[in-house]
Amino acid sequence: xxVKDHNELFKDTAYVEQFHGKREFENPCPEDVVHQTAQWTExxxxxxxxxxxxxxxxxxxxxxxxxxxxxCALGFENTLNFVQGSQGCVAYFRSHLSxxxxxxxxxxxxxxxxxxxxxxxxxxxxxxxxNAYTLYKPAMIAVSTTCMAEVxxxxxxxxxxxxxxxxxxxxxxEIPFAHTPSFVGSHITGYDNMMKGILSGVxxxxxxxxxxxxxxxxxxxxYTGNYVELKRLMSSMDVKATVLADIxxxxxxxxxxxxxxxxxxxxxSALKDAVNARSTIALQKYSTVKTGEFIKxxxxxxxxxxxxxxxxxxxxxxxxxxSAVSGRPVSHAIEAERGRAVDAMIDSHPYVHGKRFALxxxxxxxxxxxxxxxEMGGRPVHVLCTNGDAGFAKDAExxxxxxxxxxxxxxxxxxxxxxxxSLLFAEPVDLLxxxxxxxxxxxDTKTPLLRIGFPLFDRHHLHRYPIIGYQGAINLTNWxxxxxxDEMDRKAMFTQSFDVIR
Amino acid sequence: MSTLTQQTQKMIDEVMEAYPEKxxxxxxxxxxxxxxxxxxxxACAVKSNVKSRPGIMTIRGCAYAGxxxxxxxxxxxxxxxxxxxxxxxxxxxxxxxxxxxxxxxVDNFSAMHITxxxxxxxxVFGGDKRxxxxxxxxxxxxxxxxxxxxxxxxxxxxxxxDIESVAKKMTEELGIPVxxxxxxxxRGVSQSLGHHIANDSIRDHVLGKNTLEKVTDYDVxxxxxxxxxxxxxxSRRILEEMGLRVIAQWSGDATIxxxxxxxxxxxxxxxxxxxxxxxxxxxxEQYGIPWIEYNLFGPTKIYQxxxxxxxxxxxxxKERTEAVIAKYTPAMDAVIDAYRPALKDKTVMLYVGGxxxxxxxxxYEDLGMEVIATGxxxxxxxxxxxxxxxxxxxxxxxxxxxxxxxxAFAKRLKPDLVGSGIxxxxxxxxxxVPFRQMHSWDYSGPYHGFDGFPVFARDMDMAVNSPTWKxxxxxx
Numbered sequence: 001x002x003v004k005d006h007n008e009l010f011k012d013t014a015y016v017e018q019f020h021g022k023r024e025f026e027n028p029c030p031e032d033v034v035h036q037t038a039q040w041t042e043x044x045x046x047x048x049x050x051x052x053x054x055x056x057x058x059x060x061x062x063x064x065x066x067x068x069x070x071x072c073a074l075g076f077e078n079t080l081n082f083v084q085g086s087q088g089c090v091a092y093f094r095s096h097l098s099x100x101x102x103x104x105x106x107x108x109x110x111x112x113x114x115x116x117x118x119x120x121x122x123x124x125x126x127x128x129x130x131n132a133y134t135l136y137k138p139a140m141i142a143v144s145t146t147c148m149a150e151v152x153x154x155x156x157x158x159x160x161x162x163x164x165x166x167x168x169x170x171x172x173x174e175i176p177f178a179h180t181p182s183f184v185g186s187h188i189t190g191y192d193n194m195m196k197g198i199l200s201g202v203x204x205x206x207x208x209x210x211x212x213x214x215x216x217x218x219x220x221x222x223y224t225g226n227y228v229e230l231k232r233l234m235s236s237m238d239v240k241a242t243v244l245a246d247i248x249x250x251x252x253x254x255x256x257x258x259x260x261x262x263x264x265x266x267x268x269s270a271l272k273d274a275v276n277a278r279s280t281i282a283l284q285k286y287s288t289v290k291t292g293e294f295i296k297x298x299x300x301x302x303x304x305x306x307x308x309x310x311x312x313x314x315x316x317x318x319x320x321x322x323s324a325v326s327g328r329p330v331s332h333a334i335e336a337e338r339g340r341a342v343d344a345m346i347d348s349h350p351y352v353h354g355k356r357f358a359l360x361x362x363x364x365x366x367x368x369x370x371x372x373x374x375e376m377g378g379r380p381v382h383v384l385c386t387n388g389d390a391g392f393a394k395d396a397e398x399x400x401x402x403x404x405x406x407x408x409x410x411x412x413x414x415x416x417x418x419x420x421x422s423l424l425f426a427e428p429v430d431l432l433x434x435x436x437x438x439x440x441x442x443x444d445t446k447t448p449l450l451r452i453g454f455p456l457f458d459r460h461h462l463h464r465y466p467i468i469g470y471q472g473a474i475n476l477t478n479w480x481x482x483x484x485x486d487e488m489d490r491k492a493m494f495t496q497s498f499d500v501i502r
Numbered sequence: 503m504s505t506l507t508q509q510t511q512k513m514i515d516e517v518m519e520a521y522p523e524k525x526x527x528x529x530x531x532x533x534x535x536x537x538x539x540x541x542x543x544x545a546c547a548v549k550s551n552v553k554s555r556p557g558i559m560t561i562r563g564c565a566y567a568g569x570x571x572x573x574x575x576x577x578x579x580x581x582x583x584x585x586x587x588x589x590x591x592x593x594x595x596x597x598x599x600x601x602x603x604x605x606x607x608v609d610n611f612s613a614m615h616i617t618x619x620x621x622x623x624x625x626v627f628g629g630d631k632r633x634x635x636x637x638x639x640x641x642x643x644x645x646x647x648x649x650x651x652x653x654x655x656x657x658x659x660x661x662x663x664d665i666e667s668v669a670k671k672m673t674e675e676l677g678i679p680v681x682x683x684x685x686x687x688x689r690g691v692s693q694s695l696g697h698h699i700a701n702d703s704i705r706d707h708v709l710g711k712n713t714l715e716k717v718t719d720y721d722v723x724x725x726x727x728x729x730x731x732x733x734x735x736x737s738r739r740i741l742e743e744m745g746l747r748v749i750a751q752w753s754g755d756a757t758i759x760x761x762x763x764x765x766x767x768x769x770x771x772x773x774x775x776x777x778x779x780x781x782x783x784x785x786x787e788q789y790g791i792p793w794i795e796y797n798l799f800g801p802t803k804i805y806q807x808x809x810x811x812x813x814x815x816x817x818x819x820k821e822r823t824e825a826v827i828a829k830y831t832p833a834m835d836a837v838i839d840a841y842r843p844a845l846k847d848k849t850v851m852l853y854v855g856g857x858x859x860x861x862x863x864x865x866y867e868d869l870g871m872e873v874i875a876t877g878x879x880x881x882x883x884x885x886x887x888x889x890x891x892x893x894x895x896x897x898x899x900x901x902x903x904x905x906x907x908x909x910a911f912a913k914r915l916k917p918d919l920v921g922s923g924i925x926x927x928x929x930x931x932x933x934x935v936p937f938r939q940m941h942s943w944d945y946s947g948p949y950h951g952f953d954g955f956p957v958f959a960r961d962m963d964m965a966v967n968s969p970t971w972k973x974x975x976x977x978x
Contacts, residue, residue: 003959003960004956004957005946009736009948018742021742022751022755025714027712027759029646034608034609037609037645041607053639055635055639056616056635056636056639057617058616058643059614060592060615064588086656087563088565089564089687091562091563092589094925096593104926104927108558109559110557111556112688113690117688127525127555127557128556129557130522130557131555131557132559134522135558147656148687152660181587182620183586183621183622183657253932256932257932257974260932437596440606
């Protein structure tokens, strides 16, 4: 039976006529006014006004702190996210993460309502912890906050102490916490706060001499494939590494016909031993600011910041860093992978060289992607980071100025995707890299779109493929060159240039 | 008490045992074996519309979701400002699939995320000053916007901002309605209060503010249809074919003008009773407009509803209605013939919001399927009263169910299909239980009307009978 759903149905004459008829009641703007206004939004005049906006934010590419905190805690074994505040927020975080990962995401809320605004959220957290522990039996409960709890000034430290004193949650259950106000920073800040909260809240046995292992903190990284790749690289080098926090199983669990609330994650025992690691390497800078400070000052341990290992040179640096701290050489197998990735990039370079790019995303991701694009001979033009600060702008500028291919680029911090729309009309590019919401830019400005980042809602499985390491470089090369080639074919479809060999 | 009812009660008791004492006592009132007569009164009534217990992982959302996400969000020619920090607007950005015609960012703003992106300084010094500036900037960026709604997020109410006075000032200054909506997420116990608050703000700021040049005896409002995947359009098609004139859609693909002229209708037709009964009751009191509930899921309910609606009008409408039913009956029978054999006797568990936990039952029955358990995220007593007669005796009815309970009941009842939301979907995939999202139609639709039923039937068939389920190698 042929069934027409929304994709085809509403093209039928009956509906076209219905839509036309409905206008009688809509008091619509005249069609020519709509048309002129649409054109005006593409103009230089509009762009100027758009960039003069001081208060209004339109289509920002950032989420709020507790979402990042949740992603962090999801990377630990038997860990339940507990969010102190309004319940609607938690419904949103769970939906948002499920839509990206296509996985179940568990988290509880303390369901604070109007009376909590008056009396504080103490009774909510006490009852909430009792219910959550009894029902879901986690080994660790990671507490974060919504803006409601932050505005009324809930004191998590004393509330949790009180819960432990009252014996609401048995001894031995870890209850780290982080204050994660949504009106400060973004999801990457929340990740940082929760990582620091967990590292400081879950205390291990500190040994005098460091262990043989290293810690690796990926940062707010939504590519489950990256975690798998990271562990593969470490195992190939025979390096004992603890990934803090590892979402590769919790947000990509095998289908066995049984639903597990806590499938995998960094073991609590490994978390407790993390303090003894020889060194901690972070793969993102802006999502590990406080965490790094904590490791250096409170733990008094070595903390090193690797460039995001996206692209060849960044991966080289990362692996050299691992090699230096672990004393293990980069394996022959990895060296061969490097050769293959470089070979792939060389083979594909003619279609990427000189191509103009617009990039939008989180600061660390952008640093990695820019580096890769420059390595391929691509030219970043618009680099837009809603949640980037002046420090990011400086880092980005310095990376871009270090390459002749970076000459055309302008870095925009604190701007949104409505700004990017104006930029793309004013100075078109060959390829736009962004998340699923960038599809509005794809449609409006007709710029080819490559989906990299978070969230990715409208394409499946992209997050399963690593973008880090040499394998990641091959994936990026594949996506970029073939998106450009698809576009080339589309344009050449009815010309002599419709080549079958490229 | 029948055996089936006893069995169901025993199952409920078992599942409730996992809770701490206090929570168990509170939760067990929300889960009951069905008594279709409803005669046993409060003793067997499902408790609803009260606070969710902390820590049990309620599936519910908040008042902001009810206002911005459900009622106001689909109004396409109004800019909906998510007023507060960035998250709420980000997570509800174009996720509800309320389709609409128009050009995004020019004369249609429903697929946009427009926010004041509160920073710490706004919390400390208040957001009112910046709110005024934001309204001016909206007018400059989107000159064709017919209004601005201010959708309050939690902090707005907590820091004592006076958005009403800013809205009043801006309405005068900008010449378009600027509508304050006090839908802070901590208000109420679920999305439900957000619906009510949104209805009230429409009543206070928009309703009756414009008039239609020409009115007819057949003017109706189509209320409580959010046009998910085009539902309202498929519904409108039926009403128009019956000879009625739909003067306003609330609020799928709606314009603010449709709200303004709505009091001139002769009859209000309400699909989602839960989220929009408030405005219907108001229009009844204020303008004497009667309202009736209808159901356009599946042919049986569609035919019934069409006749129920036609009964309000003259014979010409009644005749046309019969002709429309006659016209579509063969197509509907063909859908049933095509899909019923593969779906017959399959069982379904539902847990949704609004109207669906009861309204979709008939559509499943048309396909030979049986809904054995159902419940509401944010229903009230009147929703449950309307549900009992639709379900068999001893069927399971639950309110504000937790994922723990839902999973425990599903393990015992072994349904062939579960219909619920995105937060539930993938847990059931892991369990190997066929699942469809029944909020968003799982990115399909429409499901309403004659054009929706074939899509519904196709989708339920592909869920239940996909060969992928058989690939799962179950761990013992």
